[in-house]
Amino acid sequence: MTKKKWITFFLALLFAAVSLLTPATTYASAKKIEQGTVLKNIKKSGKLVVGTSADYPPLEFTASENGKTRYVGVDIELARQIAKDMGVKLVIKNMSFDSLLVALETGKVDMVISAMTPTAERKKSVAFSKIYYKPSGEFFLLNKKDRDKYDTISKLKGKTVGAQTGSIQYDEIQSQMKSSKAKGLGKINNLVLALQSGKVQAVLMEELTAKAYAQNNKSLVAVRSDIKDSQAGNAVAIAKGQNDLVAQVNKTINKVKKDKLVDKKFLPAAAKYMKTTQKNNTFAKYIPYFFKGIWYTIVITIFSVLIGIILGTLLALMRFSKNPILHWVAVCYIEFIRGTPQMVQILFVYFGIGYLISNLSAIVAGIIAIGLNSGAYVAEDIRSGIDSLPKGQMEAARCLGLSRVKAFRYVIIPQAIKNIWPALGNEFITLLKDSSLVSVIGVSELMYQTQLVQTSTYRGVLPLFIAMIIYFIMTFSLTRLLNYFEKRMKRND
Missing domain, CATH: 1.10.3720.10 (MetI-like)
Incomplete structure (x- = not known):
């Protein structure tokens, strides 16, 4: 065969591979989002699989109990309440924040509860429940020595500001801090590490999370930013076409809001775990x-x-x-x-x-x-x-x-x-x-x-x-x- 024929053969083979994969994935994708299937599968399996990025205290984070990992926080408590109301077992899948919606759309998780804001862009891909928690504002997490040096947008001009990839904070940096450089990482703990090592000058976070890191690390401080808060609040993300599941989740959220469980139960429970972690935070455990x-x-x-x-x-x-x-x-x-x-x-x-x-x-x-x-x-x-x-x-x-x-x-x-x-x-x-x-x-x-x-x-x-x-x-x-x-x-x- 001539060189030209070999090239043609290679391209044909590549095209055939793509052609074989495309209909298969399209068919399977359509199957995943068939209306009403997710809730039925949850009831059938007896398990509610919830995706989260457990590095966002006090909303979702981890604690050690007898050498085992326990997922805790406001969002985790909400997930437990939803599973309890459904009469099923809760299964937590911890992964990077920017992989959560992909996992939801591909059926790897039944819903996502991870301090997620229902933006217009996200609503194109997934459905959302009612708002269950409204953050009080955006904060800069800073090195304590830089408290007065980088506490406003203007002072961060030309500097690098970090935020979690795919988060609303990352979008806010790009839209409201155009003179600063946005640095996105998948895990909050990596952003904090970048802050401490001087790779970024500030990290933009929701208030409770920024204060949580500052309280547990004496070299850091949380300062209210002058970012215009664009958050509508946090909601549960669910695959499109699952109206019955959305209704079920909203039913639990209505009860949570009516009984003020976030303030009376969920936040105190998260604070308790954080306080215990501060006292017994030895590497031996x-x-x-x-x-x-x-x-x-x-x-x-x-x-x-x-x-x-x-x-x-x-x-x-x-x-x-x-x-x-x-x-x-x-x-x-x-x-x-x-x-x-x-x-x-x-x-x-x-x-x-x-x-x-x-x-x-x-x-x-x-x-x-x-x-x-x-x-x-x-x-x-x-x-x-x-x-x-x-x-x-x-x-x-x-x-x-x-x-x-x-x-x-x-x-x-x-x-x-x-x-x-x-x-x-x-x-x-x-x-x-x-x-x-x-x-x-x-x-x-x-x-x-x-x-x-x-x-x-x-x-x-x-x-x-x-x-x-x-x-x-x-x-x-x-x-x-x-x-x-x-x-x-x-x-x-």
Whole structure:
């Protein structure tokens, strides 16, 4: 085939892949938003799955009880009340704020309760309940030494102001502080860390949250801003077409507002947890968090490695195949995977393929995504190892009566593995570290647990340092193990 024909073939293959995915995802999407299905599924399963970003005290945050994570706060109490009124069990899914509406639209959660304002833009994608809480205003969270230096919009001219990505505060910075630079991050604790390290000069937050961080960190202070508050209040986000579920939630909200439960019950409960955290905020109580994260990281790494090796070997053999279709399918896959960010791949597997497999768990999606990504790199490692062997090895094997497949299996691959073992070792070590990326979809691996500790302790640097040391210990141990097997291979030569 000529070069032009190969290009045409590649484009046709890419178009076919897109064509196959589009109707499948469209069909599944339509199925998700079928009117009245969400409430029926909640009643049938006996579970109400609520999405939140639990780094926004006192509305939603985490506390440690007997070494276990407990989700607490005003919004969590509201979620519990809704589940109680429905007669079902509450399940909390903690993820980045900017992923919540995607999770809602793809059916990963039944509703979102996360200090979310029902803006006109959001209403185009999802439905909202009645307002259950109206914040009292926007505050700047500042380093205490900058209290009088950056307490107004004019003083922050030319400076960087942080806000949670996808939040109303981020939009307010862009619209009302055009002379300042907006810095968006998915987690509030990362914004606080950026503030303390001087990456941003201020963080815009709702009053209660800003005061919560200031009360728990003596180096910070909360100052009322001169931002024109554009918040209509907080509401529960629900998928479109679920009028019966909206009505059910509104029924609970009406009761909450009538009995003034936010002020009388929800806020005092949140304050109690925050006060307890201040008194008993030692890192020793968070050791189980790190052990849980290590366990999940190891599980993800092991299964991803298995997928990567099997898929990588298959793709490498396909590249050497004389069948042009198999060859170019492997080439297209490898180039596509290596040419797209792994974070995007993880999100696509969880939310995109989740269209078709509604019960696909976050950890399984993470393992699949990392394994599929690793397979492309392992394939190239194996290919380079095979190419490094003298051509006479294949010819000698064929002369001995071995088929092409058996020659690869018994002669070529074993020799190639010895040559590429260091490269494979580097891939496995990289894969262990890349497992941290699945924290974005709520998998409880080490980085996810580190973020929980940051949120619970109101400290940013120390949990990260501990996580860094743990990753080093794991990668160093894996390196020693790989070196051991490499030496064994050399002795067997």
